[in-house]
Amino acid sequence: MMSPSHSEPVTSILAAHRGQPGALLPILHAVQDALGYVPDYAVAQIANTLNLSRAEVHGVVTFYHHFRITPPASHTIQICCAEACQSMGAERLTRHAEKSLAQVSEGECELHPVYCLGLCANSPAMMIDDQLHARVTPEKFDRLIKKMGDGK
Amino acid sequence: MSITVFVPRDSAALAMNANAVARDILAEAQRRNIKIKLVRNGSRGMMWLEPLIEVQTAQGRVAYGPVESGDVRALFDADFLHGGKHKLNLGLTGEIPYLKKQERLTFARVGITDPVSLEDYLAHNGYRGLRKALTLQPAAIVQQVTESGLRGRGGAAFPTGIKWNTVLNAAGPQKYIVCNADEGDSGTFSDRMMMEGDPFVLIEGMTIAGLAVGAAQGYIYVRSEYPHAISVLNEAIAVAQQADYLGANILGSEKTFTLEVRKAAGAYVCGEETALLESLEGKRGIVRAKPPLPALSGLFGKPTVINNVISLATVPIILDKGAAFYKDYGMGRSRGTLPFQLAGNIKHGGLIEKAFGVTLRELMYEFGGGSASGRAIKAVQVGGPLGAYLPESQWDTPMDYEAYAALWAVLGHGGIVVHDDTADLSKLARYAMKFCAVESCGKCTPCRIGATRGVEVMDKIIADQDRHAQIGLLRDLCDTMLNGSMCAMGGMTPYPVLSALNHFPQDFGIVKKDPSTGGHHV
Ligand SMILES: Cc1cc2nc3c(=O)[nH]c(=O)nc-3n(C[C@H](O)[C@H](O)[C@H](O)COP(=O)(O)O)c2cc1C
Ligand code: SF4
Numbered sequence: 001m002m003s004p005s006h007s008e009p010v011t012s013i014l015a016a017h018r019g020q021p022g023a024l025l026p027i028l029h030a031v032q033d034a035l036g037y038v039p040d041y042a043v044a045q046i047a048n049t050l051n052l053s054r055a056e057v058h059g060v061v062t063f064y065h066h067f068r069i070t071p072p073a074s075h076t077i078q079i080c081c082a083e084a085c086q087s088m089g090a091e092r093l094t095r096h097a098e099k100s101l102a103q104v105s106e107g108e109c110e111l112h113p114v115y116c117l118g119l120c121a122n123s124p125a126m127m128i129d130d131q132l133h134a135r136v137t138p139e140k141f142d143r144l145i146k147k148m149g150d151g152k
Numbered sequence: 153m154s155i156t157v158f159v160p161r162d163s164a165a166l167a168m169n170a171n172a173v174a175r176d177i178l179a180e181a182q183r184r185n186i187k188i189k190l191v192r193n194g195s196r197g198m199m200w201l202e203p204l205i206e207v208q209t210a211q212g213r214v215a216y217g218p219v220e221s222g223d224v225r226a227l228f229d230a231d232f233l234h235g236g237k238h239k240l241n242l243g244l245t246g247e248i249p250y251l252k253k254q255e256r257l258t259f260a261r262v263g264i265t266d267p268v269s270l271e272d273y274l275a276h277n278g279y280r281g282l283r284k285a286l287t288l289q290p291a292a293i294v295q296q297v298t299e300s301g302l303r304g305r306g307g308a309a310f311p312t313g314i315k316w317n318t319v320l321n322a323a324g325p326q327k328y329i330v331c332n333a334d335e336g337d338s339g340t341f342s343d344r345m346m347m348e349g350d351p352f353v354l355i356e357g358m359t360i361a362g363l364a365v366g367a368a369q370g371y372i373y374v375r376s377e378y379p380h381a382i383s384v385l386n387e388a389i390a391v392a393q394q395a396d397y398l399g400a401n402i403l404g405s406e407k408t409f410t411l412e413v414r415k416a417a418g419a420y421v422c423g424e425e426t427a428l429l430e431s432l433e434g435k436r437g438i439v440r441a442k443p444p445l446p447a448l449s450g451l452f453g454k455p456t457v458i459n460n461v462i463s464l465a466t467v468p469i470i471l472d473k474g475a476a477f478y479k480d481y482g483m484g485r486s487r488g489t490l491p492f493q494l495a496g497n498i499k500h501g502g503l504i505e506k507a508f509g510v511t512l513r514e515l516m517y518e519f520g521g522g523s524a525s526g527r528a529i530k531a532v533q534v535g536g537p538l539g540a541y542l543p544e545s546q547w548d549t550p551m552d553y554e555a556y557a558a559l560w561a562v563l564g565h566g567g568i569v570v571h572d573d574t575a576d577l578s579k580l581a582r583y584a585m586k587f588c589a590v591e592s593c594g595k596c597t598p599c600r601i602g603a604t605r606g607v608e609v610m611d612k613i614i615a616d617q618d619r620h621a622q623i624g625l626l627r628d629l630c631d632t633m634l635n636g637s638m639c640a641m642g643g644m645t646p647y648p649v650l651s652a653l654n655h656f657p658q659d660f661g662i663v664k665k666d667p668s669t670g671g672h673h674v
């Protein structure tokens with residue numbers, strides 16, 4: 001399938017941010033919120049409208065951990081790997097998660113480390129899609145994943 | 153009359169299922185035909201008790217926690233709505249020692265009010281600082297801040313009043329106020345709690361800053377990992393705008409100040425002020441060379457005040473109660489209070505606002521109750537990922553910027569991460585190097601190359617390959633990073649690495665010097 005050179009959501013996002021000083025990050029967030037990632041054709045369209053080169057826009061997209069250039073899986077799981085969570089077993093939790101999720105079919109779930117969710121007094125912490133969870137034991141992890149699988 | 157029940161909307165409470173508890177309380181009240189008013193407050197900061205719910209009684213607010221959804225029926229059966237007895241009953245919230253022993257100035261309202269209720273804010277001394285500021289000349293506002301002794305709470309501890317004065321005296325009609333809410337340090341959450349629990353005080357502080365230096369536009373740069381903070385801020389800004397606390401004619405003064413929230417995108421280095429400005433301008437977060445100072449040439453090249461959330465949120469109480477009131481707290485050149493954040497392997501973690509001068513031991517044992525695991529505490533990292541690891545011999549030093557500098561440690565943003573005796577400090581040192589390698593903006597070699605080399609060297613030390621020589625190399629690398637880096641990312645990574653090595657040599661395979669056996673020291 002060929003990528004569209006202009007996509008309606010991107011066009012309206014660009015229109016909504018016209019004239020905003022330093023608009024590139026807000027635009028990229030809006031695109032990723034709408035499409036789940038920042039596709040190549042969006043980079044081209046953004047570059048065109050903001051009078052930047054594609055390389056410049058691409059450079060910004062790839063500089064920041066938050067932006068992604070490939071479509072996400074159905075669920076995104078982020079486990080905090082920073083010091084406070086390490087002190088409460090984040091490493092063990094991550095190893096457990098990798099093992100548990102190996103059984104889940106591809107494209108359904110992706111696992112990423114994240115550096116601090118601001119829940120450091122309730123470590124270890126993690127996020128499933130946009131839901132925060134704290135004091136996560138391997139047992140609690142399995143319960144939460146099962147719930148996620150049930151579509152709840 | 154209906155009874156008021158408080159269930160926090162703070163992220164830490166939400167992560168412990170507070171929404172389900174709130175929903176179940178409403179449902180159970182309805183089932184029993186009892187009228188209640190549910191308020192979603194901020195967190196009191198006693199994180200091991202979240203979700204901590206409260207009920208307004210004639211004697212005051214009574215706390216219950218940690219409450220799980222399955223406890224709700226039993227709580228109703230125990231008549232918790234009138235402060236009834238139950239195993240989760242903690243008594244009057246204000247009498248809980250953890251809270252009672254604090255000095256809450258900046259956090260005076262957090263956990264008490266409904267964060268997005270302007271009425272609540274005003275009823276709890278809100279906007280008194282702004283009203284005072286509106287009666288003062290800009291230079292007099294700056295003078296109050298200078299005299300209070302307030303130093304930046306983001307890490308570098310630069311005097312806030314002096315920074316503001318530079319911006320006040322800078323020429324030009326266009327200036328900016330930027331709030332640094334990137335709070336990237338592990339073990340810190342005071343900015344988050346403030347934004348989620350009392351956003352108006354930050355808005356008020358930024359508005360005062362705008363009046364003080366002559367800036368009409370402000371930005372709050374919030375990390376993307378804090379979606380709840382972003383939505384509370386946006387809600388509060390809309391309310392303030394509606395009521396003329398923001399906008400073109402603030403409280404009829406014909407002064408203008410508007411605010412916009414900007415979402416960051418997950419780069420630790422964007423907490424560094426010049427990288428943050430680059431990011432706000434829509435670029436990669438690469439650190440700028442200084443000079444020029446952001447105060448003279450900052451956002452879009454204009455004079456800019458950039459301050460941490462806590463610095464700005466402390467300004468209203470200084471204006472309201474006067475510089476002398478604030479300055480009265482603290483010790484030496486560290487005036488006022490610091491919201492310490494007790495985190496990691498600790499039984500009673502949370503937010504503790506105390507005057508400077510408290511010790512780590514008091515915080516970890518009198519407040520924190522020791523480690524969560526019940527094991528001995530071994531090392532404590534203070535001041536985020538670029539802060540030193542402190543061994544027990546340093547836990548009695550008063551927490552004050554200068555006293556910590558003398559230990560070759562930092563207070564930073566007040567984060568305290570506790571590790572028990574299962575921690576391996578060589579692994580933590582490797583992690584510090586790895587973190588720097590991943591998060592480096594790449595502008596200067598000592599940091600970009602040094603950190604990558606540092607990881608390799610640490611791997612060899614851990615694997616016991618030529619350990620003696622590798623430790624020498626590690627020290628050289630740290631020297632280069634300390635002296636040659638352009639910013640504190642590369643410049644301070646040696647703090648955790650060398651403090652780990654110097655205080656915990658046994659974890660690096662170094663035999664501790666023991667005069668009786670003659671064991672050698674590297
Ligand atoms: C790598 C790095 C990360 C930083 N991260 C933050 C941060 O997340 N929040 C913050 O307020 N300051 C951070 N700082 C400090 C800022 O550069 C700056 O000193 C601060 O925003 C000034 O505000 P203050 O004077 O109110 O503290 C960081 C500095 C460095 C070098
Ligand atoms: S020390 Fe690191 S983060 Fe700072 S300017 Fe140099 S490369 Fe960038």
Ligand code: FES
Nearest residue numbers: 080085117119120
């Ligand atoms: S270190 Fe994991 S939430 Fe902060």
